Amino acid sequence: MSEPNAPAASRTVALLTTPEDHRIAQLAAAAVGLSLIDAAIPLPLPGIKPGLANIVTLIVLARYGWRTAAWVSGLRVIAGALLLGQFLAPGFFLSLAGALGSLAVLGLAYRLPRRWFGPVSWSILAAFAHIGSQLVLARLWLIPHNGLFYMVPFFFVAALGFGIINGLIAARLLAEAPADAPPPDGEVAPLTRLSADSGVPHA
Amino acid sequence: MRWLDFVRPGDWAVAAAGAGLVAVSFPLAFQAGVAEKAVVKRGGEVFAELDLGRDRRIDVPGPLGTTTIAVERRRVRVVADPGPRQYCVRQGWLERPGEIAICAPNQVSVQIKGNREAYDSLSY
Numbered sequence: 530m531s532e533p534n535a536p537a538a539s540r541t542v543a544l545l546t547t548p549e550d551h552r553i554a555q556l557a558a559a560a561v562g563l564s565l566i567d568a569a570i571p572l573p574l575p576g577i578k579p580g581l582a583n584i585v586t587l588i589v590l591a592r593y594g595w596r597t598a599a600w601v602s603g604l605r606v607i608a609g610a611l612l613l614g615q616f617l618a619p620g621f622f623l624s625l626a627g628a629l630g631s632l633a634v635l636g637l638a639y640r641l642p643r644r645w646f647g648p649v650s651w652s653i654l655a656a657f658a659h660i661g662s663q664l665v666l667a668r669l670w671l672i673p674h675n676g677l678f679y680m681v682p683f684f685f686v687a688a689l690g691f692g693i694i695n696g697l698i699a700a701r702l703l704a705e706a707p708a709d710a711p712p713p714d715g716e717v718a719p720l721t722r723l724s725a726d727s728g729v730p731h732a
Numbered sequence: 733m734r735w736l737d738f739v740r741p742g743d744w745a746v747a748a749a750g751a752g753l754v755a756v757s758f759p760l761a762f763q764a765g766v767a768e769k770a771v772v773k774r775g776g777e778v779f780a781e782l783d784l785g786r787d788r789r790i791d792v793p794g795p796l797g798t799t800t801i802a803v804e805r806r807r808v809r810v811v812a813d814p815g816p817r818q819y820c821v822r823q824g825w826l827e828r829p830g831e832i833a834i835c836a837p838n839q840v841s842v843q844i845k846g847n848r849e850a851y852d853s854l855s856y
Binding site for chain 1: 743757758760828
């Protein structure tokens with residue numbers, strides 16, 4: 530009676546996490562880090578970004594499949610927005626739209642024969658899907674004016690260029706850490722490589 | 733080249749398709765050329781052609797009353813219109829070739845023309 534919170538304190542709530550949860554969290558953290566770097570890079574046109582965090586999405590897609598990639602991508606969008614103070618701001622919805630659009634396309638691109646289509650194809654297709662869904666959302670909601678479409682060529686050039694670059698980086702990181710050595714639980718090998726390498730692609 | 737090792741045959745095709753999309757997007761976005769003049773029509777007939785380089789304001793008489801159109805800093809807008817819903821007034825400034833404001837009740841329209849004729853609209 531004098532200790533109203535004693536029963537509550539004695540009851541511990543255990544959150545059971547699987548190794549997959551840990552992996553998703555670690556990869557999402559890497560992706561969030563890269564999206565912070567992304568936000569810090571100054572670029573001439575609003576709306577154009579390298580999208581470095583998508584390198585993580587591509588690697589996760591190749592290694593662990595679409596479901597994990599969707600988790601990592603979604604967590605990155607939300608956590609990245611929280612860290613940048615953009616949560617529920619227009620920019621958040623734009624990146625959410627971009628993530629959903631590119632995930633949808635990646636789900637299809639992922640099924641293309643691997644012999645012919647690799648991360649570079651995925652990356653280019655995802656980049657166009659990303660800017661495409663952002664344009665649709667922007668046109669419907671933020672800038673309901675066709676003047677927006679005068680920017681489309683520049684967005685497309687950026688999508689193609691950054692799509693190729695990110696795809697190449699992802700392909701290289703995948704090749705350097707072969708998939709046939711699965712990472713032990715609780716430690717994710719490609720993550721450490723990724724955070725060390727991807728920011729500065731050395732030729 | 734080490735980086736080229738990571739490009740698979742189909743990747744070239746996807747990149748080429750992307751380049752094609754970029755190449756097509758430029759003429760589509762800039763097809764209409766540069767805005768040169770505003771054409772004011774009344775009842776389907778050309779009432780006046782306004783040079784966008786010169787600021788001015790004209791009154792167009794229609795069946796409901798007078799529609800006022802103004803050119804300012806290479807843009808044009810409908811300043812006042814007797815129509816009930818004011819759609820053409822609320823459209824604001826027009827500055828790109830092909831943009832049009834139609835005051836249907838008073839049978840007045842104003843459209844920007846460029847140095848090339850564009851399509852009215854495109855759907856994909």
